[in-house]
Amino acid sequence: MESPPESELLTMRQIRNRRLREGWSTSSQKKKRTKTTTHNGGGATDLHIDESNSGGAMADVSLSLASHVITAYAKDKNLVISPLSINVVLGMVAAGSNDPTRDQILGFLKSKSIEEINSFSSKLATHVFADGEPLGGPRLSTANGVWIDQSLRLKPAFKETVENSYKAASNHVDFQTKADEVREEVNAWAEKETNGLIKDLLQPGSVDAFTRLIFANAVYFKGAWIQEFKASSTRDHNFFLLNGSSVKAPFMKSSEEQYISEFDGFKVLRLRYKQGKDYTRTFSMYFFLPDAKDGLTDLLEKFGSESGFIENHIPDELVEVGKFRIPKFKIGFSFGVGEVIKALGVVLPFREGNLTEMVDSDIDGKELRVSGIIHKAFIEVNERGTEAAAATAIDYEGCCGPSECEKIYDFVADHPFMFVIREDTSGVVLFVGQLLDPLANS
Structure with a gap:
């Protein structure tokens, strides 16, 4: 039997990414569908908001x-x-x-x-x-x-x-x-x-x-994260402040594949929350990290002025990570x-x-x-x-691995960044914030 051309072959990672994009769970041996629909488990039929x-x-x-x-x-x-x-x-x-x-x-x-x-x-x-x-x-x-x-x-x-x-x-x-x-x-x-x-x-x-x-x-x-971080892997690292100094702060680490995309002047990380049998909604936290340690001002300008900013900068594919750490705060x-x-x-x-x-x-x-x-x-x-x-x-x-020649992504959030918590089916933004110093509880 003749083999398919090389262009039609998919690596295991590409198959997994495709399934994730289509809503399949990779953790289940039966590959049960968990695709987000517009039906609410409580009987409502329209999660989509105008x-x-x-x-x-x-x-x-x-x-x-x-x-x-x-x-x-x-x-x-x-x-x-x-x-x-x-x-x-x-x-x-x-x-x-x-x-x-x-x-x-x-x-x-x-x-x-x-x-x-x-x-x-x-x-x-x-x-x-x-x-x-x-x-x-x-x-x-x-x-x-x-x-x-x-x-x-x-x-x-x-x-x-x-x-x-x-x-x-x-x-x-x-x-x-x-x-x-x-x-x-x-x-x-x-x-x-x-x-x-x-x-x-x-x-x-x-x-x-x-x-x-x-x-x-x-x-x-x-x-709760779909992939929780191991507390035993949390270590102190430098977090660089806007004034040029730094503080030692606890950082969470992982070697698992992550949803990361690179854009002009910044990177975006998407961490998904467990949804269990809630098939109508998907909640995620997004980290918007400027490339430059003092790049938050420029990123903030884009953040507040570009129409559709979040929707246009959503990572939709799992990638291999190299250096990867996020501060607790x-x-x-x-x-x-x-x-x-x-x-x-x-x-x-x-x-x-x-x-x-x-x-x-x-x-x-x-x-x-x-x-x-x-x-x-x-x-x-x-x-x-x-x-x-x-x-x-x-x-x-009143009154994929290095042997496959695929790109390795670093995401080291060791300087000020923006974050968003969003429900992805409706696009509703629940929380927005910035972290300038993980040791300062404002």
Whole structure:
């Protein structure tokens, strides 16, 4: 029998890569299909979120927001935020506002209509953030809450939106005489919904007798790597800081093949999380490592300005690695969202209000305005995987081997880099951050 031409022969690695790209599991002897589909195990039939809100515009909004937060608050420190959490509470503001405030928020979120935002938020809760732990995947949760002064009443249409689209529970409280007790109640809620990672979301004095409404969102993620790192292999190595000095930090190592791609001026590593029998979603963490030790500024500019940046820079093939190590790290970060989004053009909710669709009361809704937006996030990356959480609150007031001659890839994350946690089927970005110093828990 005549042998096939050499061009038709596949190496074992190429066969394995093809199977991985097509969704096959290489660890099962039966090669059971684990291809991502658009069917949710809970009975829902559409995990895909409209392109303008997921892999396209919404991801662009997330990276742009992260870039501006770094510029404003974290030029010289570690950072992690959940743009998703911020976008969800802004969606609730948009749902309760009127033109031109609504149009301004829609423009910032790059969304066509309030109906689109509400649908997006509903799918987040029921599809993207459905808990995967019972199926052997990541532990996930998201929650929304509304605290409204007892003197006010949510308008029926807005109440229906926050309860159905945002799955938010409404709580009537007494801001006028028990403001600090309400603050502690919101803080306890955020801590519970983030598995204890986000504490003291609202600082003393941030809620007072003039507060009329608080909207809050909390997200939680805990995923284990498909290929966990051996703790016994973790060693201290130099991590080079932006000021030219270095620190000794613990680095995780592996000799296993990895998803790595090289681009102009930077490399990208994709580490996948275990998904078990959750066949609808795939969660990954991406490391964007500049080639130059001081190259983070240039990378950040691309990160925040190029449309489709993540989608255009996804490693899709396993490659052999040479030197490969990633630092362990923990980051905690908090900031006031208001000044950042004002700089990005969202000013009317803070000035003119126009939040006329939220409440029925003797107070004209035009006098209700946003007084502050607080965001707090945490992430830990170690040998087993990743645990991350974030909470956002809005305060309203009245008024192959070498023998095969294939390329060996190095990926040594020993200098500042960016990272992203993403659900790959929908393109939803859960967390974004930068690591400048693995020993500094910001």
